[in-house]
Amino acid sequence: MRELNAVYVIVAREIKKFTRERSRLISTLARPLIWLFLVGGGMSRLVSPGMGVSYIQFIYPGILGMTILFSSIFSSISIIWDKEFGLLKEILVAPVSRLSIVIGKALSGTIISVIQVVIILCLSPFLGLKMGLLSIIYVIAISSLLAFCISSLGIIVASFFESFESFGAIINFIVMPMFFLSGAMYPVKQLPDILKLLTKMNPVTYGVDALKHAVFRGRAMHDFSIVTDVGLLIIASVISIIVAGVLFERKN
Amino acid sequence: MISVKNLSRKFGDITAVNDISFEVGEGTIFGFLGPNGAGKTTTINILCTLLAPTSGSAFISGHDCTKSSSEVRKSIGIVFQDTTLDRDLTAYENLLFHAYLYDVRKSEMKQRINDALHFVDLYDRRKDLVKHFSGGMKRRLEVARGLIHRPKVLFLDEPTLGLDPQTRASLWEFIVELPQKHNVTIFMTTHYMEEAEVCNKIAIIDNGKIIAMGSPEDLKKTLGGDIIYIKTTDNSRARLDIEKLLGVEVFEEDSELYLMSQKGDYCIPEIIRNLGEAVLSVRLQRPTLNDVFLRMTGRAIRESDMSSGDNVRQMVRSYRRKFERT
Numbered sequence: 030m031r032e033l034n035a036v037y038v039i040v041a042r043e044i045k046k047f048t049r050e051r052s053r054l055i056s057t058l059a060r061p062l063i064w065l066f067l068v069g070g071g072m073s074r075l076v077s078p079g080m081g082v083s084y085i086q087f088i089y090p091g092i093l094g095m096t097i098l099f100s101s102i103f104s105s106i107s108i109i110w111d112k113e114f115g116l117l118k119e120i121l122v123a124p125v126s127r128l129s130i131v132i133g134k135a136l137s138g139t140i141i142s143v144i145q146v147v148i149i150l151c152l153s154p155f156l157g158l159k160m161g162l163l164s165i166i167y168v169i170a171i172s173s174l175l176a177f178c179i180s181s182l183g184i185i186v187a188s189f190f191e192s193f194e195s196f197g198a199i200i201n202f203i204v205m206p207m208f209f210l211s212g213a214m215y216p217v218k219q220l221p222d223i224l225k226l227l228t229k230m231n232p233v234t235y236g237v238d239a240l241k242h243a244v245f246r247g248r249a250m251h252d253f254s255i256v257t258d259v260g261l262l263i264i265a266s267v268i269s270i271i272v273a274g275v276l277f278e279r280k281n
Numbered sequence: 282m283i284s285v286k287n288l289s290r291k292f293g294d295i296t297a298v299n300d301i302s303f304e305v306g307e308g309t310i311f312g313f314l315g316p317n318g319a320g321k322t323t324t325i326n327i328l329c330t331l332l333a334p335t336s337g338s339a340f341i342s343g344h345d346c347t348k349s350s351s352e353v354r355k356s357i358g359i360v361f362q363d364t365t366l367d368r369d370l371t372a373y374e375n376l377l378f379h380a381y382l383y384d385v386r387k388s389e390m391k392q393r394i395n396d397a398l399h400f401v402d403l404y405d406r407r408k409d410l411v412k413h414f415s416g417g418m419k420r421r422l423e424v425a426r427g428l429i430h431r432p433k434v435l436f437l438d439e440p441t442l443g444l445d446p447q448t449r450a451s452l453w454e455f456i457v458e459l460p461q462k463h464n465v466t467i468f469m470t471t472h473y474m475e476e477a478e479v480c481n482k483i484a485i486i487d488n489g490k491i492i493a494m495g496s497p498e499d500l501k502k503t504l505g506g507d508i509i510y511i512k513t514t515d516n517s518r519a520r521l522d523i524e525k526l527l528g529v530e531v532f533e534e535d536s537e538l539y540l541m542s543q544k545g546d547y548c549i550p551e552i553i554r555n556l557g558e559a560v561l562s563v564r565l566q567r568p569t570l571n572d573v574f575l576r577m578t579g580r581a582i583r584e585s586d587m588s589s590g591d592n593v594r595q596m597v598r599s600y601r602r603k604f605e606r607t
Binding site (some may be wrong): 030031034035038041042043046050063082114115116117118119120121122123124125 | 287329330331351352354355357359361363364365366367368369370374376378379381382384426
């Protein structure tokens, strides 16, 4: 009960802060919209993925993945803020286990990401995508799994950094490569071998691929089977949250 | 309530805390004084279970700080040196967050938070974001937060650091009330010596070792008592009179007589009665904890006369013997 309360209140705090800061919501939604309409819209004339799918539709699952990637990482990296503003110390001296703190943080990132996914889902009709209720449920379920995995990875990243000055480095050297090497913008099959290898090591790849399954049901836009995608995501999530817990325990 | 025995903590080659021992009684205010880097925060971190000691033991309310950290955490409240509030939450939300972390019963939460807010006089500001609070308000809110789960011991690490004199004074007024009102033992650190006057017991730490311990009064007595300065119409005669009267040595400096006494305030009337109209002026200087501290840390010894310096060192040695055995 005590541990559940701790998880609950850590999540509640993040959600409260997220909904309170309208500017944060707007700015996190701006990025996917820019990519979707400015990059996707522009490239649609050049690239045609086939099977009656336009490029802007093709990158839609990738944009969902990007939204999850950015907002989960940002949410987890807020641990560095907490460290700098001292609140982490208040949490660390409380009689709750380190694992509850880590799970609370990972769930916060998950929920905040899924809220944004739902907002972007509302755009799908404008892109000419017809998604049934089942597809929408699939998308939300897969998004939750991917978001939990990335949030846990974010906690691992955050435990290596002491101050927020490293923020730029995290974005440039971790988040951007994870985004481009995820099959979000182009099919994995057509990548050069070295990039293909890197892409296959990236958990975001399987999240985006699973989202492709869910969005384009029946049309073969995906690179892997849904079982591979979901299985690998679950394995990656479990490993990440355990590593995050151990690192968090050791560093604090 | 707190019992520390032969506690040491090393960081590589540096010994931050070196074999310290002390006891803190229930419902008392214990002051842990020392210059920056003396080992105060390291000691607090060990007691708060954030740091494991290299050797020795520490118990809070019967719970071992190294083995049953969860029990220890439940029975302590902490106000850290740096603010640990969430600036983007309101005062009420900060306390609510704390109440959940400490598993306060849901039915009691609201009442306890409101009581705490009233106690620190922040009830009217409960819906304001903490980032709009002044330094003193934040500190008060942190004390309130530290009390929400009804701890047995409240740690205050430099509670008045960075506050203006007025806020410091009002914060102290309120801290001294805590033991009675909230049934809590207080363990505080400070390097403002005059603030330590409110403590029931003080330990002075320097270079990781406790060099003196006792009540503020006891510690000040180790300096040889108060100094009385007297100006008279005939100093040489008055000097003989006083020496005969009190049996202490009287010195003269800049046409002013001075003498040391354990009870200066009682000596003055006696002197005046005896010397009568010859007295022109009298002033009494009481030793402050600051004097004690300067003397103890050795920095003032060479300035003072050796006899009292030796005295102090002896006192320190006997103190150490006395407390290291327990």
